[in-house]
Amino acid sequence: MFAKTSVSLTTTVVVLLCSTAAFAADANAFGERLKAVAAEQNMTLTYDSAAATGDDVVLAGLTIAPKGEKPSKVGDITFQGVTGSTADGWMVEKIPIADVDVTEGENHTVASGMSIEGFELLPDDASKLSPVKQLSKFYFQKASLDHLKIEKQGDQVFDLSGVSIENTLNDDQTVSSDFNLGTFNADFSKADPKTITAMNDLGYTQMSGSIEGSASWDPKSGTMTLDPFDINVKNAGNLSFTYEMTGYTPAFIQSMQQISKQMREHPEGKQNAGMAMMGLMSQLSLGSADITFTDDSLTDKLLDYFAKKQNKTREQLISQIEMTVPAALAQLQNPDFQKKVADAVSTYLKQPQSLSVSVDPKTPVPAMQIVGAAMGAPQTLPQVLSLDVTANDSTNE
Numbered sequence: 349m350f351a352k353t354s355v356s357l358t359t360t361v362v363v364l365l366c367s368t369a370a371f372a373a374d375a376n377a378f379g380e381r382l383k384a385v386a387a388e389q390n391m392t393l394t395y396d397s398a399a400a401t402g403d404d405v406v407l408a409g410l411t412i413a414p415k416g417e418k419p420s421k422v423g424d425i426t427f428q429g430v431t432g433s434t435a436d437g438w439m440v441e442k443i444p445i446a447d448v449d450v451t452e453g454e455n456h457t458v459a460s461g462m463s464i465e466g467f468e469l470l471p472d473d474a475s476k477l478s479p480v481k482q483l484s485k486f487y488f489q490k491a492s493l494d495h496l497k498i499e500k501q502g503d504q505v506f507d508l509s510g511v512s513i514e515n516t517l518n519d520d521q522t523v524s525s526d527f528n529l530g531t532f533n534a535d536f537s538k539a540d541p542k543t544i545t546a547m548n549d550l551g552y553t554q555m556s557g558s559i560e561g562s563a564s565w566d567p568k569s570g571t572m573t574l575d576p577f578d579i580n581v582k583n584a585g586n587l588s589f590t591y592e593m594t595g596y597t598p599a600f601i602q603s604m605q606q607i608s609k610q611m612r613e614h615p616e617g618k619q620n621a622g623m624a625m626m627g628l629m630s631q632l633s634l635g636s637a638d639i640t641f642t643d644d645s646l647t648d649k650l651l652d653y654f655a656k657k658q659n660k661t662r663e664q665l666i667s668q669i670e671m672t673v674p675a676a677l678a679q680l681q682n683p684d685f686q687k688k689v690a691d692a693v694s695t696y697l698k699q700p701q702s703l704s705v706s707v708d709p710k711t712p713v714p715a716m717q718i719v720g721a722a723m724g725a726p727q728t729l730p731q732v733l734s735l736d737v738t739a740n741d742s743t744n745e
Contacts (some may be wrong), residue, residue, distance in 0.1 A: 461494020479567035529559035557581035570597035584646040592635035633712035640704040647700035696739035
C-alpha cells in the first residue's frame with residue numbers, strides 16, 4: 349500500500365486527476381505542475397485549457413498515457429476547493445470523476461459515483477512533511493467507486509459496488525489504510541464454452557462475494573502489516589491473508605525508487621540494477637504471515653468435479669492426493685514437516701473446514717536468510733520460518 353517504487357496505471361490516473369490552482373491566474377501554473385508530476389511517473393499528460401472559477405479549477409480536454417504510447421482522452425476534470433501554491437503544495441477537497449459509459453464491440457461498461465477526496469499534490473521540497481508524504485508527490489484521504497457494471501451482448505456479466513480506499517495519517521506519523529474493494533456478482537453464462545461447462549459442472553453459474561482489508565505502516569521502525577486481507581465468496585469459502593514485515597523504512601523505499609528509475613532510463617544496465625535490488629532486499633525481514641482458507645462447500649465441489657473427470661470416486665481421488673503430497677515434499681528431506689503437511693491435507697480433504705499455512709518465528713527472519721535457505725538447504729526452511737500447516741483449527745475460522 350505504501351511503497352512508491354512504481355506507480356500502477358490506476359494510481360497514475362489518481363495523480364493526473366489531482367492538482368490545480370485556487371485562482372484563475374494560477375490555473376496554467378497548476379497545469380504545468382501536473383504535467384511535471386506526471387512526467388516523473390513516466391506518464392505524458394496534456395490538456396487543452398486551464399481555468400478557475402472561485403476555488404474550483406477545470407482542466408479541459410485532458411489526456412494521459414504512458415510515455416511512448418497512444419494517449420487516452422480523460423475529458424474535462426474539475427478540482428473542487430483547491431488551495432495552496434506550487435511551492436508549498438496543493439490541497440484539493442474533492443475530485444468528482446465523470447461517469448463512464450463505453451461500448452466496445454459486444455461489451456458495454458458503465459461506471460458511476462467515482463471521486464477522490466482530500467487529495468494533496470506535494471511540493472518538490474517535502475523535507476518538512478511527514479515521512480509518508482516525503483516519499484511521493486501525492487497523497488489522498490479517500491477514493492471511491494459507487495458502481496461498476498459490465499454487459500456482454502446486452503446481458504449483465506459483472507457487477508461491482510461500494511468500493512472505497514481510505515488513508516489515515518495518525519498523530520504518531522504512522523499511516524493506516526482501510527480498503528473495501530466492494531461486493532461483486534459475476535455471471536458466467538456469456539463466457540467461452542469451456543468455462544461455461546466447467547462452471548456449470550461445479551455449480552457456479554453465478555458467483556458473488558466481497559473483498560476487504562486493512563494495512564498499516566510505521567516509517568520509523570519500517571514495520572508494515574496487512575491484517576487481514578479477506579476474499580469472501582458465497583457458497584465457496586473465505587481466503588484470509590496476513591503478514592508483518594520489518595525494514596521497510598523511508599531510506600529503503602527511496603533507494604528502491606532510485607534503482608527503478610535507473611532501470612527505466614538505462615535498460616541495458618538491468619543486470620547490475622537487479623543485483624543492487626537484491627542487496628536492498630537484505631534489509632527486509634519477515635516477522636509473520638498466515639494464509640487460511642475456510643471452506644463453504646468449494647472443496648467438496650472440486651473433489652466431485654475432478655473425481656468425475658478422472659472417472660474415480662471421491663474417496664479414490666482423496667487417496668491419490670494423500671499419496672502425491674508426501675512424494676512432492678520428499679525433496680525437502682524433512683520427514684517431520686512432510687508428515688505434518690500430509691496429515692493436515694488428509695484431515696482437511698476428508699472433512700473440509702479450514703486449512704492454514706503460517707509463519708511465526710520468534711524474531712523476524714532476514715529476507716536473504718530465507719533465500720539462502722531455499723537455495724542451499726530447503727529442508728531447513730520449516731525450522732527457519734517456524735512454518736506450520738494445520739487443518740480444521742477452530743482458532744482460524
